[in-house]
Amino acid sequence: xxxxxxxxxxxxxxxxxxxxxxxxxxxxxxxxxxxxxxxxxxxxxxxxxxxxxxxxxxxxxxxxxxxxxxxxxxxxxxxxxxxxxxxxxxxxxxxxxxxxxxxxxxxxxxxx
Amino acid sequence: xxxxxxxxxxxxxxxxxxxxxxxxxxxxxxxxxxxxxxxxxxxxxxxxxxxxxxxxxxxxxxxxxxxxxxxxxxxxxxxxxxxxxxxxxxxxxxxxxxxxxxxxxxxxxxx
Numbered sequence: 001x002x003x004x005x006x007x008x009x010x011x012x013x014x015x016x017x018x019x020x021x022x023x024x025x026x027x028x029x030x031x032x033x034x035x036x037x038x039x040x041x042x043x044x045x046x047x048x049x050x051x052x053x054x055x056x057x058x059x060x061x062x063x064x065x066x067x068x069x070x071x072x073x074x075x076x077x078x079x080x081x082x083x084x085x086x087x088x089x090x091x092x093x094x095x096x097x098x099x100x101x102x103x104x105x106x107x108x109x110x111x112x
Numbered sequence: 113x114x115x116x117x118x119x120x121x122x123x124x125x126x127x128x129x130x131x132x133x134x135x136x137x138x139x140x141x142x143x144x145x146x147x148x149x150x151x152x153x154x155x156x157x158x159x160x161x162x163x164x165x166x167x168x169x170x171x172x173x174x175x176x177x178x179x180x181x182x183x184x185x186x187x188x189x190x191x192x193x194x195x196x197x198x199x200x201x202x203x204x205x206x207x208x209x210x211x212x213x214x215x216x217x218x219x220x221x222x223x
Contacts, residue, residue, distance in 0.1 A: 040120075040215055
């Protein structure tokens with residue numbers, strides 16, 4: 001099993017450009033999450049999907065949109081990138097809401 | 113604001129010693145607690161989960177939970193240089209999906 005996979009691993013954008021971060025899990029988990037991690041601030045939840053067909057805002061949703069494409073895939077879109085969105089983005093999944101979360105390898109995004 | 117607080121460190125211990133990592137949480141109703149290890153440039157990796165008061169042991173790792181004091185700790189016995197990493201504490205408040213992560217404690221194990 002690959003677990004949680006993310007693409008791309010690295011990305012550099014110019015201010016105003018858009019992009020989609022892809023995430024997939026092969027553990028048959030119901031719930032999926034997108035976090036960003038900034039130095040000294042820990043992991044902050046951007047959006048989550050409790051189950052296929054549902055998505056909800058987390059702590060820092062502004063400037064992002066998500067799509068739960070099917071049970072396996074959960075994508076994060078930046079419509080108009082800003083330098084404040086420079087961060088490391090992690091996707092995670094869990095079997096159910098109270099279970100442990102398993103993280104993907106991350107995407108390192110720089111917005112110039 | 114629900115919070116999970118950790119000392120940022122670095123915590124430095126000699127090889128073979130016990131490393132003690134501590135965490136406090138603000139939401140008294142939290143029921144699920146997790147410890148993750150994160151190597152530099154890598155993603156968080158789950159080490160332990162704990163749901164009830166007391167100790168839970170897994171190999172060289174022991175998680176301790178005291179809900180009355182709103183305190184969670186992780187002990188690493190026989191610390192090895194390969195344990196050098198940042199350790200993230202996380203708490204799941206009741207209801208919802210929002211696991212709250214601490215900013216992490218950096219551990220350095222000296223050979």
